[in-house]
Amino acid sequence: MKQGALKTLVYDSKFPSIKQLFALVCETQKFSSILQEIIESTKLLKHTKLKMTLAKVLVYDLLIGQGLKCGGTWKAKMMKHRPRLQAELARMKVRRKVSRNEDLLPASAQQTPGDQLPRYVRVNTLKTSVEDAVDYLKRDGFSYLGQALKLDNLTLKNKDFVMDLHLPELLVFSPKTEFHDHFLYKAGHIILQDKASCLPAYLLDPPPGSHVIDACAAPGNKTSHLAAIMKNRGRLFAFDLDGKRLATMSTLLLRAGVTCHQLANQDFLKVDTNGPQYKDTNQNVCLWCLGMVCLRDDSAAHPEEEKARLASLASFQLKCLNHSLRFPRLKRLVYSTCSIHSQENEEVITACLQQNPNFSMKTLTESVQIFHQTESPASLQLWQQNTRLFVLLCMQLHHPELGQLGGTLSVAGHNCENQRVKVMSCSWDGMFWEVLGGSRVSRQKGRLQEEKSLFYKKQK
Numbered sequence: 001m002k003q004g005a006l007k008t009l010v011y012d013s014k015f016p017s018i019k020q021l022f023a024l025v026c027e028t029q030k031f032s033s034i035l036q037e038i039i040e041s042t043k044l045l046k047h048t049k050l051k052m053t054l055a056k057v058l059v060y061d062l063l064i065g066q067g068l069k070c071g072g073t074w075k076a077k078m079m080k081h082r083p084r085l086q087a088e089l090a091r092m093k094v095r096r097k098v099s100r101n102e103d104l105l106p107a108s109a110q111q112t113p114g115d116q117l118p119r120y121v122r123v124n125t126l127k128t129s130v131e132d133a134v135d136y137l138k139r140d141g142f143s144y145l146g147q148a149l150k151l152d153n154l155t156l157k158n159k160d161f162v163m164d165l166h167l168p169e170l171l172v173f174s175p176k177t178e179f180h181d182h183f184l185y186k187a188g189h190i191i192l193q194d195k196a197s198c199l200p201a202y203l204l205d206p207p208p209g210s211h212v213i214d215a216c217a218a219p220g221n222k223t224s225h226l227a228a229i230m231k232n233r234g235r236l237f238a239f240d241l242d243g244k245r246l247a248t249m250s251t252l253l254l255r256a257g258v259t260c261h262q263l264a265n266q267d268f269l270k271v272d273t274n275g276p277q278y279k280d281t282n283q284n285v286c287l288w289c290l291g292m293v294c295l296r297d298d299s300a301a302h303p304e305e306e307k308a309r310l311a312s313l314a315s316f317q318l319k320c321l322n323h324s325l326r327f328p329r330l331k332r333l334v335y336s337t338c339s340i341h342s343q344e345n346e347e348v349i350t351a352c353l354q355q356n357p358n359f360s361m362k363t364l365t366e367s368v369q370i371f372h373q374t375e376s377p378a379s380l381q382l383w384q385q386n387t388r389l390f391v392l393l394c395m396q397l398h399h400p401e402l403g404q405l406g407g408t409l410s411v412a413g414h415n416c417e418n419q420r421v422k423v424m425s426c427s428w429d430g431m432f433w434e435v436l437g438g439s440r441v442s443r444q445k446g447r448l449q450e451e452k453s454l455f456y457k458k459q460k
């Protein structure tokens, strides 16, 4: 059986109606526990000899979806059992005192703030310019409202779109605007990438000619973003353990017009940091991107399992972070995860700093404050220019401005004198960065709640 991320598997398949297939798979996944209950209580597998996964898809389509328009032997099989399946669904609703199928879902699977997030589209400047992409989209029936000036401007309807508040290459559309069949997407002129996922490369900001290492790179959205920032000049070493994901990445990079990369199907922890290719450059920058944990809906149901999973991931991430600090010419490092768990974020950073006493940090209070006060892209630039910075930026999973992929992003630099780290957060009211005293948002019991920011004291 093929394994991989759901989206990758669906989009790699040869199925003609990819969009419908993806919707079917996602919806089946959402209703999975309910479908399983129905299948088990009607003993469907015994009667049909179907496998559970296929049975779930068919039962979903029959009872909740389009009603099995597919035809063929599967439909014939399922139609025989339709009355029993329908009766079981009806009994379930009576037992739970609900009338709609949607209401059977656990609270965490019902509509989340994530469903209302804008659709972010990164213009691939290796292939086109923002201006040309905007013009094309306007001719295609979208209406351009200019650059967003405040968070409210990101609440978009129908075919309206704006330029992002901070990242000029990022265009923002109304939630769920579909681009998978769009010419600009198919031609690699636009990349469907959330804002949070654009920040690591944006903050690393390697000048053209840099040498950059992308530690856990596939499927490569950040890699292609880096190549665009580097204008395809320099070298981009990208590693990934998973050969299949790397193969998909290779295709995506080709489509995006990336040429400065060198892919390696290799465990990043085994990369020889003293290899000659990492020595003979004075611009060796390291990007560290990993985020294997997003909140799972069933996390509360298996607290012990979840705890062990987190601990093992955090330990792996710490090893990787330590390993990246061994590159002799390291200038700047971004650590980015798609997790909102402090064990994978702040705690990894703290442990890393303790284990690497020679790697000290400095909080550039001045530039941070400038940025805090003005929040303008120009001050971000100012802030970025200082490579001797170690700041932890917390982003959460469902921030309306950042998009689906939350997580923690850290920027680190060598040889800083003043050993102090401040934690900055994106606050709920839409402030982009907030220095200490801001709030970190986490999800508890399916709701977004605020936690206090963390503050790292001097490490000696």
Ligand SMILES: C[S@@+](CC[C@H](N)C(=O)[O-])C[C@H]1O[C@@H](n2cnc3c(N)ncnc32)[C@H](O)[C@@H]1O
Residues within 6 Å of the ligand: 197, 215, 216, 217, 218, 219, 220, 221, 222, 223, 239, 240, 241, 242, 245, 266, 267, 268, 269, 289, 290, 291, 292, 338
């Ligand atoms: C969240 S994804 C990275 C996303 C990617 N940076 C992007 O922006 O498109 C994590 C990746 O880490 C890879 N990975 C896990 N352990 C690894 C290791 N030891 N060395 C290299 N890659 C690894 C996984 O195969 C997976 O593709």
